[in-house]
Amino acid sequence: MEQQIKQGISEALKALYSHELSADDIALQPTRKDFEGTYTFVTFPLARVSRKNPEETGNEIGQYLVENTSVVSGFNTVKGFLNLSISEGSQVQQFAQMFDGANVSESPAFSIPSTGKTVVVEYSSPNTNKPLHLGHLRNNFLGNSVARILEAAGNDVKKVQIINDRGIHICKSMLAWLKFGEGETPETSGLKGDHLVGKYYVEFDKAYKAEIAQLVEDGMEKEQAEKEAPILLEAQEMLRKWEEKDPEIYALWEKMNGWVYNGFNATYERMGVDFDKLYYESDTYLIGRDRVLEGLEKGVFFKKEDGSVWVDLTDEGLDEKLLLRKDGTSVYMTQDIGTALMRFDDFPGLSQLIYTVGNEQEYHFKVLFLILKKLGYEWADACYHLSYGMVDLPTGKMKSREGTVVDADDLIQEMVDTAKARTEELGKIDGFSAEEAAELYEKLGLGAVKYYLMKVDPRKRMLFNPEESIEFQGNTGPFIQYTYARISAILRKASQLGVSIENIDFDQVSEVHQTEKDLIFAIGQYKEKLQLAAETYSPAIIAQFVYDLAKEYNRFYTEISIFNEDDAVLMQFRIALSALTAETIKVGMRLLGIEVPNRM
RNA sequence: GGCCCCGUAGUUCAAUGGAUAGAAUAGAAGUUUCCUAAACUUUAGAUCUAGGUUCGAUUCCUAGCGGGGCUACCA
Numbered sequence: 001m002e003q004q005i006k007q008g009i010s011e012a013l014k015a016l017y018s019h020e021l022s023a024d025d026i027a028l029q030p031t032r033k034d035f036e037g038t039y040t041f042v043t044f045p046l047a048r049v050s051r052k053n054p055e056e057t058g059n060e061i062g063q064y065l066v067e068n069t070s071v072v073s074g075f076n077t078v079k080g081f082l083n084l085s086i087s088e089g090s091q092v093q094q095f096a097q098m099f100d101g102a103n104v105s106e107s108p109a110f111s112i113p114s115t116g117k118t119v120v121v122e123y124s125s126p127n128t129n130k131p132l133h134l135g136h137l138r139n140n141f142l143g144n145s146v147a148r149i150l151e152a153a154g155n156d157v158k159k160v161q162i163i164n165d166r167g168i169h170i171c172k173s174m175l176a177w178l179k180f181g182e183g184e185t186p187e188t189s190g191l192k193g194d195h196l197v198g199k200y201y202v203e204f205d206k207a208y209k210a211e212i213a214q215l216v217e218d219g220m221e222k223e224q225a226e227k228e229a230p231i232l233l234e235a236q237e238m239l240r241k242w243e244e245k246d247p248e249i250y251a252l253w254e255k256m257n258g259w260v261y262n263g264f265n266a267t268y269e270r271m272g273v274d275f276d277k278l279y280y281e282s283d284t285y286l287i288g289r290d291r292v293l294e295g296l297e298k299g300v301f302f303k304k305e306d307g308s309v310w311v312d313l314t315d316e317g318l319d320e321k322l323l324l325r326k327d328g329t330s331v332y333m334t335q336d337i338g339t340a341l342m343r344f345d346d347f348p349g350l351s352q353l354i355y356t357v358g359n360e361q362e363y364h365f366k367v368l369f370l371i372l373k374k375l376g377y378e379w380a381d382a383c384y385h386l387s388y389g390m391v392d393l394p395t396g397k398m399k400s401r402e403g404t405v406v407d408a409d410d411l412i413q414e415m416v417d418t419a420k421a422r423t424e425e426l427g428k429i430d431g432f433s434a435e436e437a438a439e440l441y442e443k444l445g446l447g448a449v450k451y452y453l454m455k456v457d458p459r460k461r462m463l464f465n466p467e468e469s470i471e472f473q474g475n476t477g478p479f480i481q482y483t484y485a486r487i488s489a490i491l492r493k494a495s496q497l498g499v500s501i502e503n504i505d506f507d508q509v510s511e512v513h514q515t516e517k518d519l520i521f522a523i524g525q526y527k528e529k530l531q532l533a534a535e536t537y538s539p540a541i542i543a544q545f546v547y548d549l550a551k552e553y554n555r556f557y558t559e560i561s562i563f564n565e566d567d568a569v570l571m572q573f574r575i576a577l578s579a580l581t582a583e584t585i586k587v588g589m590r591l592l593g594i595e596v597p598n599r600m
Numbered sequence: 601g602g603c604c605c606c607g608u609a610g611u612u613c614a615a616u617g618g619a620u621a622g623a624a625u626a627g628a629a630g631u632u633u634c635c636u637a638a639a640c641u642u643u644a645g646a647u648c649u650a651g652g653u654u655c656g657a658u659u660c661c662u663a664g665c666g667g668g669g670c671u672a673c674c675a
Contacts, residue, residue, distance in 0.1 A: 223619045325673045332675050474624040482638050
């Protein structure tokens with residue numbers, strides 16, 4: 001449809017002004033609601049070519065389109081805006097093509113050809129010393145959704161994460177557990193493993209602070225005390241022992257990480273995210289270290305007098321950056337080099353590696369990609385940092401030290417509980433079994449959080465307002481889910497009444513309301529929006545699209561009756577329109593990782 | 601100090617350089633003998649400031665003001 005109009009405009013320009021402009025270079029925009037028309041073509045830039053004012057130019061092109069195409073039935077020009085009306089027949093035709101029989105899940109409205117490309121999306125990538133929090137939720141939902149979007153856009157997508165299972169952070173938890181834990185386990189404490197380990201991370205911090213305070217009281221400078229507190233030195237010693245694979249330390253490390261993984265897996269499962277391959281820092285850091293040493297030999301890096309290894313990026317306008325500590329242990333950057341290498345080995349022909357990581361690490365990734373380039377890896381250009389904004393609370397930044405961190409498990413539970421309370425208040429689920437009800441609450445609660453976190457442009461910092469996030473009205477996940485449930489009720493009734501939508505004679509559709517035209521237009525936008533979302537790695541575009549569609553349907557729903565319609569074909573048409581709308585909502589929500597219920 | 605990002609209704613978010621800047625929420629007023637009112641309709645309300653580029657600027661450029669991030673032998 002759009003293509004036909006663009007083609008028509010291209011021909012018009014040639015016929016009227018001998019101006020060559022290919023259809024692909026012509027931009028159409030949806031006509032604003034307060035004007036008559038469906039598509040709008042802006043003619044200001046063409047004034048030069050036509051040597052007439054924009055309005056006259058628009059009129060001439062409009063006239064040409066009405067006379068020479070079958071789709072454009074009328075037009076009006078306001079200043080330089082040529083608003084094109086589409087004939088009812090071709091709009092119904094457009095719908096018929098998208099609908100293509102009753103098997104809506106196979107609708108051509110959703111099919112996109114394969115690109116033949118393989119893309120790896122990394123997301124989540126937590127440290128193993130504490131449970132997941134709100135920031136991880138944004139990360140996970142975003143990364144998972146981007147993976148789904150890229151897949152729907154025709155790519156072969158692999159979801160991965162790098163688990164930061166080694167380092168000083170986990171040593172801190174381990175040490176505190178040894179000192180204060182008295183052998184506590186998830187079983188004996190009844191705590192989820194990740195929460196238990198997180199508890200000892202906090203214990204470490206308490207003890208560390210107490211020691212600093214003591215040292216300062218004894219007359220030491222604060223800065224020095226922070227570096228020399230005995231418990232910190234002990235943790236550093238533990239890390240060194242770990243790198244030497246000290247059996248006792250290693251066993252403890254495996255035990256505590258195991259607890260954390262059990263905890264994480266439970267959370268991931270509830271969140272509905274998963275991974276095709278896991279990478280562990282404990283495996284990749286050595287590879288990274290080897291490559292750094294290799295780079296040192298080749299002269300890409302340099303060694304300082306104390307034995308530490310650095311890269312000089314001053315020519316690139318950046319600083320010098322540490323790659324190996326003087327004691328030979330690895331830093332974050334070291335293992336990231338190794339991880340990147342492993343991935344390009346594991347997925348030959350990989351055309352893109354996407355890192356879903358917060359924007360606080362932009363500098364880190366800039367440096368990483370530069371280093372990979374310096375080491376001579378051409379594929380460094382295929383690396384992309386999907387940088388998203390932090391999640392703030394109304395009280396400000398989340399700070400673990402101040403206890404303002406919103407725990408992921410708690411938040412999800414709270415949302416599900418809220419969904420339960422709201423649903424019970426409304427009393428609409430008579431006849432649900434206990435399991436069905438519980439399933440519904442999960443869908444609604446998770447739908448609400450996911451939608452709330454993903455409707456915002458990922459690049460931007462966002463505010464998490466707890467009160468607003470549990471709203472189920474307006475621009476929310478449950479609003480869209482509700483729309484789906486409403487349509488499901490329509491479709492159930494249609495099948496009860498024995499109304500078939502398998503063989504509709506679309507030529508007999510005698511009237512099409514404005515809301516129906518708007519709905520057809522909205523559904524027709526799916527591919528374009530998907531493409532755009534894939535190009536910009538933005539689930540927010542899908543969220544906006546689905547919301548607009550749901551809103552449009554609700555208008556249609558209140559304005560036009562389906563089952564009171566006397567004209568059998570019109571009734572069928574409206575049911576079919578409802579069915580394809582429902583499917584589009586479902587497909588769109590699936591891209592966001594949100595499930596839709598048949599009843600609510 | 602240097603580098604990067606962001607300033608849009610009371611609030612939270614939209615707007616490939618295009619029309620009278622859209623939504624949601626909070627506010628005001630309505631809609632249910634009729635397919636789910638978690639809905640719909642109406643109403644009021646905003647582009648940080650000053651320049652510049654352009655037929656046209658929320659969007660691009662410059663300066664200022666305000667907010668955030670990075671600039672670790674943390675990850």
